[in-house]
Amino acid sequence: MSRIVIIGGGPGGYEAALVAAQLDADVTLVEADGAGGACVLSDCVPSKTFIASSEVVTGYRNNDRFGIRSAGLSGVSVDVATVNERVKQLAVAQSGDIQAKLVKAGVDVVHGHARMGDDTLGHTHRVLITPVGAETYAVDADTVLLATGATPRVLPTAVPDGERVLDWRQVYDLPELPEHLIVVGSGVTGAEFASAFLAIGVRVTLVSSRERVMPHEDADAAMAIERVFRERGMTILNQSRAKSVVNTGDGVSVTLADGRSVSGSHALMAVGAVPNTADLGLREYGVEVAQGGYVTVDRVSRTNVPGIYAAGDCTGVLPLASVAAMQGRIAVWHAMGEAVTPLRLRTVSANVFTDPELATVGVSQNDVDSGKVPARQVMLPLSGNARAKMAEVRDGFVKLFCRPATGQIVGGVVVAPKASELILPVTMAVENNLTVDQLAHTFTIYPSLSGSIAEAARQLMYHEPR
Numbered sequence: 502m503s504r505i506v507i508i509g510g511g512p513g514g515y516e517a518a519l520v521a522a523q524l525d526a527d528v529t530l531v532e533a534d535g536a537g538g539a540c541v542l543s544d545c546v547p548s549k550t551f552i553a554s555s556e557v558v559t560g561y562r563n564n565d566r567f568g569i570r571s572a573g574l575s576g577v578s579v580d581v582a583t584v585n586e587r588v589k590q591l592a593v594a595q596s597g598d599i600q601a602k603l604v605k606a607g608v609d610v611v612h613g614h615a616r617m618g619d620d621t622l623g624h625t626h627r628v629l630i631t632p633v634g635a636e637t638y639a640v641d642a643d644t645v646l647l648a649t650g651a652t653p654r655v656l657p658t659a660v661p662d663g664e665r666v667l668d669w670r671q672v673y674d675l676p677e678l679p680e681h682l683i684v685v686g687s688g689v690t691g692a693e694f695a696s697a698f699l700a701i702g703v704r705v706t707l708v709s710s711r712e713r714v715m716p717h718e719d720a721d722a723a724m725a726i727e728r729v730f731r732e733r734g735m736t737i738l739n740q741s742r743a744k745s746v747v748n749t750g751d752g753v754s755v756t757l758a759d760g761r762s763v764s765g766s767h768a769l770m771a772v773g774a775v776p777n778t779a780d781l782g783l784r785e786y787g788v789e790v791a792q793g794g795y796v797t798v799d800r801v802s803r804t805n806v807p808g809i810y811a812a813g814d815c816t817g818v819l820p821l822a823s824v825a826a827m828q829g830r831i832a833v834w835h836a837m838g839e840a841v842t843p844l845r846l847r848t849v850s851a852n853v854f855t856d857p858e859l860a861t862v863g864v865s866q867n868d869v870d871s872g873k874v875p876a877r878q879v880m881l882p883l884s885g886n887a888r889a890k891m892a893e894v895r896d897g898f899v900k901l902f903c904r905p906a907t908g909q910i911v912g913g914v915v916v917a918p919k920a921s922e923l924i925l926p927v928t929m930a931v932e933n934n935l936t937v938d939q940l941a942h943t944f945t946i947y948p949s950l951s952g953s954i955a956e957a958a959r960q961l962m963y964h965e966p967r
Contacts, residue, residue, distance in 0.1 A: 502527050503837060506628045506640055507829075508615045508781065509648035511538025512822040513813030515599055517646050517829030522606035524837050529640060530608050531615040531630055535593075536600035539650050540822050542592050543670040548693060550588045551673070552854050554579070555700035559856055566893055579701045585673040617645070617782040626786075626808055644808050644836040647781065647788075647796055648829055651774035651814035659685065659746035659770055665753050666746050666768050669694060679703050681765035683755050685743045687714040689853050691771035692726070695735060696855040705735045706763055708755065710742040715853065719866050719914045721880065721900065722859045726916065729857065729896050738763070746770070776815040793817065800843035802832035810836060818844070821851055847911075850928040852921040857897050860924035863912025863931040864902050876902040876911055881957045883917055888948035894918060899953045901927065901937070903961050908936040910958075917950055926954055937961040 503526045507514045510532025521528045535542050561577050603610050611632050618627035618639055625641040653668040655661065661668040667675075669690055680703075684695045687709035699705045707714065707730070714730070714737065715723040730737060742758040746768045753768040776794045783790050789797040789805040795817035802810040810832035813825030827844060834841040850862040868874040883889040883897040897917040903910050913927035930940055940958035945951050 504642045505644045506642040507646040509650055510536050511540045511650050511813060513648035513825035513829040516826040517833045518603055518608045519606055520830050520833045522608050528608045531611045531613055533614055535596045537596040541596050545822055546595055547588045547592050547673060549854055550591050552697045554584045555697040559700045581678045588673050617786040646832050647811040647815060648813045649777040649815045651776045654773040654775050661770055662748055665748040668770050679767040683763055683765040683768045686771035693854050694769055699733055699735050700856055707735060707737045708741050708743050709739050712739055718859060719861060722914050722916045725896060726855050778815050801835040802828045824849055848932045850924045857917050858920035860915045860920035862924055862928045875905050877905050877961060878902045879957050879960045881953050883953060886953045888950050899957045901957045901961060903937050908938055910935055923951055
């Protein structure tokens with residue numbers, strides 16, 4: 502029986518453990534915090550639960566246009582203690598569900614830490630496991646999977662204190678809503694929290710070191726969302742790098758690199774993450790670690806040491822739970838001799854949970870504009886969609902990319918409410934090499950937002966937009 506040790510119980514670890522158990526391996530999973538890891542307990546699940554609360558508040562905006570008379574947003578109050586309690590309870594419940602699933606599958610789940618031990622003779626790898634409150638013991642494994650995730654990056658001049666200066670894992674401990682939240686960092690995490698806090702009535706200032714928010718996302722999409730942010734009252738400081746953040750006792754003072762300062766009640770640091778690889782004994786064991794601490798892997802999750810694999814945020818491949826889970830599954834399939842398709846990032850869909858949401862898949866606008874990928878494209882505003890008009894959806898669009906000659910769909914962008922759901926047909930088209938003709942001939946519901954996806958495909962059938 503193959504023996505597998507998995508270090509880290511997030512999506513990359515627990516999904517791999519379930520696959521390994523299905524293949525009758527002897528599986529030990531070591532996790533410091535709880536089943537599901539940081540993704541479930543402090544990152545993805547809590548943040549999206551918090552955003553769900555903000556979406557409820559958003560539903561009260563402009564409802565007079567629907568003929569509904571109410572006090573609107575001014576009549577809505579948010580009990581932050583209840584919101585945060587729900588966030589934490591749901592995270593713990595989700596972790597419990599994953600724990601139960603692992604135990605039922607026969608996985609030995611150890612609450613503790615692990616690291617690589619001394620190099621051993623033969624084809625096994627020694628892992629030193631230290632359970633919480635118990636002595637360290639060694640396990641010789643045929644396969645080791647590193648899935649240790651990442652931790653919020655800390656700037657030396659802006660260290661979170663859990664009171665006024667916060668990282669994104671500390672916002673759920675606030676006893677009351679911030680009066681004025683300064684979000685430092687305008688990437689995906691910063692934009693999501695800025696959007697959510699703005700929606701629930703908090704004054705928000707977003708400090709962005711780039712020309713626009715979410716600089717690594719589709720430019721048309723990011724600019725559309727930035728425009729919505731500004732229209733709803735958010736202050737955005739573009740090309741403004743934070744030099745330091747200080748807790749002044751009754752607030753915070755953020756000093757910018759150009760000498761300006763911004764004052765608020767709280768600051769949320771969203772300046773990226775660093776991989777949790779420093780204490781695993783990897784370099785001593787000979788595992789290649791790139792600059793920044795990321796474990797180097799190939800498309801089947803192998804490191805440079807045979808029998809040692811890595812998955813998830815500790816690899817720096819793509820910081821998405823779905824990618825981590827697939828990397829973990831691929832690692833186990835490959836290690837156990839199963840047929841496996843190497844990781845294909847071109848078919849990975851991603852979503853930013855702002856309001857509206859931003860979803861993407863396949864090639865990007867930069868790929869097309871640079872000539873890296875020849876493609877025709879069309880961008881169709883949702884303002885002309887009947888369902889969007891009924892729901893007062895005025896912001897958003899559908900964008901499709903296809904091969905110039907064959908019409909094969911190679912990418913897409915959706916900015917809309919629930920874009921995370923609307924991107925699926927585009928993802929299926931990219932995954933299965935469908936053409937715009939095939940998508941255009943597919944029945945859609947009328948009226949529906951998804952109808953705009955088929956309409957965009959119809960426009961690409963006969964025209965050559967920019």
